[in-house]
Every structure is written in structure tokens, then in C-alpha cells.
Amino acid sequence: MTELITSPHNQLVKTAAALRQKKYRDELGLFAVEGVRLAEELVAAGWPAEICLFTAAAADNRRAAEIIDRLAGGRCRLAQVSDALYAKITDTQEPQGLMLIAPVRQTPFAAALTGPRPSLIAVLDGISDPGNAGAVIRTADAAGCSGVVLLKGCVDLYAGKTVRATMGSLFHLPVVAGMADGELAAALAAAAIPLVATAAGGATDYTAADLAGPVAIVFGSEARGVSDRLLASAAARIAIPIYGRAESLNVATAAAVILYEAARQRRPTL
């Protein structure tokens, strides 16, 4: 049954609006997914939606209506809201009028060991830009990674901008959030997966490094790079050569170049 919400003081509306803040996402263990495409990806991945908020206009859209119909058969709470109310809860500039609220997942590191072999794990260290973090998750998915790790100190995986930038890849492969660097180093050692760090100084050209076997590759921020602690525990340091006069590459770009080099090297096994 679909509720009809007209009051801005309604608790569902307040909850949805609050989820734009990390504090409330952490407290409630929920996050919001907006737009038809992302909602389709969440549902297709079997990730349970608890609440679905939509406008009348969204209900008239065929793809949005299909999602709403499908959720109506389950335990998801459905509520129609006015455009004005939707505008109060959206985190996007051009809202499509469809929002699913779903439980966050604490994906264990072990999940990243169950995917494609040999394991290829992308690790982000100190990445604070949600667009960059999301873009790396999308690229890691495309390149056939077995998982992604966002170390403690990275942007929140469940921030609206991060989720949108993943273009749904967040729902495709294990993304582990909030590990400390020491914890990661121990987990990799236990799984016999070497850590390779991207670094500017004293590094091997990325095409000369062996990325065909099991490997975790850590990418740092443009400003600070990979932490000294992780650099110290890395089996190798790799870098992308700069042939022109650009000072550096964006982290999402660098990750794409390196993860696809790993894919190229391991192609026979894919």
C-alpha cells in the first residue's frame, strides 16, 4: 500500500532529508539512492530497499513505475510525496523524483577475496573527493577487480555524491569501507596478497611491474600520496610516467590506467 505524504513534518520525510548527513547515515544505518538508473541497479543487485519515496511524475515514468511495482510486492514501505516535499529531501541538482532508502552494508574484507581470481583489489588512501572515490569504484568494476577498499579517512562511501559517481558499481562488487591501514596490511598478509603502492619517487614504471598475480594496489590523494605506513609495507612502488608537462594525473585517472594495465597483463586468465 502506498502512503501519501503531504506534511514536511512527516517522519519519513525528515529521515530522508537527514540522510544527506553522514552523522544520520551512521546513526540510522541507512543511505539514500536517487534516480531511476541507480535504483534499478540496487534492486537488480538484490540489495533490500526499506523505503521508496516518489513523486507523481516519477510514478508516470515507465522505468520508475517498474521499480515501484517490484518493490510493492515486498517489504518496502512506499510513499508518494509532492514535488515540493521531494525538493526538500533530494541531494541532487536535477531530481528525478525517485529515492530508495536502503541499509548500509559493512562489507567484510573477506568478501573481496571471493571474486575474480587472481585477486585484484583497489585500495584508496585519503581520498576525500566523493566524485573521485566513486569513479575509482566504477573503473575497478569495469576492469574486473575483485573488490575495493576505502581506508579509514576516505570520503563516506554512502554519501550521495559517492554513490552517484559509482554509477551503480557500488552494488556490483565488494566495497570495504573504514579499514585502518594496519588492519589492511594484516589481512593482505594473511591472504598472501602483495600490496603495491603508487608513488612518485623511486618507483617502477607501472608497465614493468608484475600485476598479473594476486595484488592489492593502493592509490593515495594527489596532495598527500599514499601514507608512509602503507608505503613501508608495500612489496613494490609503481608510478605512471608523465611524458608531457602535466604535473600529475587525477587519482581516478591514475587508477584507470593502472587497473587496466593489470587487466591487460592478466587477460589470459580472465
Place this chain on the structure above:
Amino acid sequence: MTELITSPHNQLVKTAAALRQKKYRDELGLFAVEGVRLAEELVAAGWPAEICLFTAAAADNRRAAEIIDRLAGGRCRLAQVSDALYAKITDTQEPQGLMLIAPVRQTPFAAALTGPRPSLIAVLDGISDPGNAGAVIRTADAAGCSGVVLLKGCVDLYAGKTVRATMGSLFHLPVVAGMADGELAAALAAAAIPLVATAAGGATDYTAADLAGPVAIVFGSEARGVSDRLLASAAARIAIPIYGRAESLNVATAAAVILYEAARQRRPTL
């Protein structure tokens, strides 16, 4: 001599504010470069600045002061403005209080033939997002491209967001804007440079394509891809395989993967 501008009706202030719009950039043949880093890049490239607007706070910054001093020795008009006035003209969220106004360049295609050999030219078709267009220019610079072409229909090269996303690479290598696709095809034919199109269907894996010789690689938008006309004139079609469940790659990411594959293949000559 530095002018001190206090009135929002001052013509320089009005001009600077107007340059946020393409209409006025085209009309005046000028564009704005904001921030210390980009201003340094423009000056270092010998690109003439006609006007320099800065706040008192910027003049206290060592790097900004060096730029202002250097420009004071030439023909650049210098003007100090209040923070409030600067806020009226800036195109950025967190202004650094330093803006250079410089003439736009109509870079001829021939300039892209004078750079590193064998020629490696990145061509953008229908790219409307300034962040993506700028990111490709930055990556093309890093990967050692001889030039970049933004075909007619792409975002304005001189829009503030495009300029910022290039991170200064706009000043490092020839970037040709506004060519029609037929004009590009003719120019490439005359220079005996084959065109390779990125495409989803019926395409060769990008690592199997020969990208070591002279080549122009065209990248289309995620929504529409490369135009039929350019696809028809392409010597080859290449694609990046998707190993996971991502639907596609962002165009800036795809360009990075392919341009660095070209760099890898031509490494012995670089």
C-alpha cells in the same frame, strides 16, 4: 601602476564578470584564469595576460605576489579590488582572489602536428561536460600527446570549469577548438594521420590496435558516442573491454586508458 577599484560599476569589474558567459568571451576574445596555480601556468607558458585583478589578501600571498610583480613589468593592467568586488566576478566556489584575463587563442590544427612524433592527437566529439573535457586535456598532456582537438559541439574550451579541469595543461600543448568533423577528416588525410574511433560495437580491443604510429583517436560522449560521420571515416574502431558489470567508463577515464596504451606502445620512441 596598480589601480584601486572600489565601484561595482567599474568597467574592468563588469568585463571580468561578463567573461563567465561564453557570449562575452566570444565577443571580447578574452577569458579568465583564476587561482595562483593556473595563473602561474599561464605566465610560465608566455601566454600574455591583459588584466590582473587581485585582492589585498592575494597580494599578501607569496606566490600570487610573484605573479603580480612579474606582470607589473609588462603591459598587463593591474587592479586591486575588495573581497566583496572579487566575489562578484569570480567563477569559483572558494576564490583565491587572483584573476588573470587573457586573450583566447584560435590554435590552428597545424600546431598539433609540430609536437612530439609520431603524432598522437586526442579528439573530443560532443563532450559537453567541462570537467571531462578539461580532464582529457590534462591526461593528453601527461601521456605525451602532440595536441587535442575539441570538435564543434563540445563545451567551450575557455569556460572557467574547463580551464580549471585542465590544471594548466591547456597552456602546455596545442588545443584546437571548433573544427567541424569534415574539416578534421580532411586535415588528418592531408597529414597522413589515420583516425581511430572509440566505439562500442564491432570494435577491436584497444590493446590489439596499432597505436604506435601517427594516430588521432576520437572519443565521443557516453550518451551518443562518436558521430556516424567520423565513424565512417575512421581507419579502425577500438573499444575498452568491460570485465565486470559496469555499463561503461566515463569518457575521461576511457581516454586515459587508451592514450596511455598508445604511450606504452610508442615508448621506445619517446
